[in-house]
Amino acid sequence: NDIRENLSYETFGRAVRELAQTIADDGFEPDIVLSIARGGVFVAGGLAYALDCKNIHLVNVEFYTGVGTTLEMPVMLAPVPNAIDFTDKKVLIADDVADTGKTLKLVHDFCLETVAEVRSAVIYEKSHSLVKCEYVWKRTDDWINFPWSVDEPVVKRAGQVLDA
Ligand code: 5GP
Numbered sequence: 264n265d266i267r268e269n270l271s272y273e274t275f276g277r278a279v280r281e282l283a284q285t286i287a288d289d290g291f292e293p294d295i296v297l298s299i300a301r302g303g304v305f306v307a308g309g310l311a312y313a314l315d316c317k318n319i320h321l322v323n324v325e326f327y328t329g330v331g332t333t334l335e336m337p338v339m340l341a342p343v344p345n346a347i348d349f350t351d352k353k354v355l356i357a358d359d360v361a362d363t364g365k366t367l368k369l370v371h372d373f374c375l376e377t378v379a380e381v382r383s384a385v386i387y388e389k390s391h392s393l394v395k396c397e398y399v400w401k402r403t404d405d406w407i408n409f410p411w412s413v414d415e416p417v418v419k420r421a422g423q424v425l426d427a
Contacts, residue, residue, distance in 0.1 A: 279309030302359030364392035
């Protein structure tokens with residue numbers, strides 16, 4: 264499948280507002296927006312403003328270990344949010360896309376241990392995702408070009424060590 268779903272920053276701006284409207288219309292008022300870095304940071308910022316939610320947390324998840332290898336499963340990188348922060352809170356997990364859904368499942372299961380309620384919002388969800396998000400802007404099975412990652416970084420960096 265060579266077809267690409269191209270998301271521009273302009274369309275992203277509209278998408279995140281529409282996604283927030285869907286969440287508001289559903290009556291869900293999160294205490295915390297938990298973003299999955301890095302792609303989910305853009306989504307979480309837009310949702311938090313649109314939903315008038317002042318608390319944003321962040322969790323770093325990578326499939327990529329930083330030594331040129333891809334893991335079979337995604338891993339949460341340090342610092343992992345303190346579960347105490349989430350006790351009895353309504354948490355909205357925000358990410359750019361649920362593809363296999365493994366990343367979202369990891370974070371969702373982590374939250375389930377302590378939070379009062381956890382729901383997930385994504386810009387895109389693919390049909391084979393093992394997690395079905397409560398809030399989805401658009402469904403596609405194509406590879407998505409996101410505006411923040413479609414271009415090469417302005418600098419090339421080698422040998423970055425990630426804190427697993
Ligand atoms: P997962 O397979 O765990 O649902 O997705 C993990 C991460 O892989 C996503 O958060 C995203 O950063 C990246 N990813 C998955 N599918 C796509 C895609 O279609 N386009 C881009 N640019 N990244 C993707």
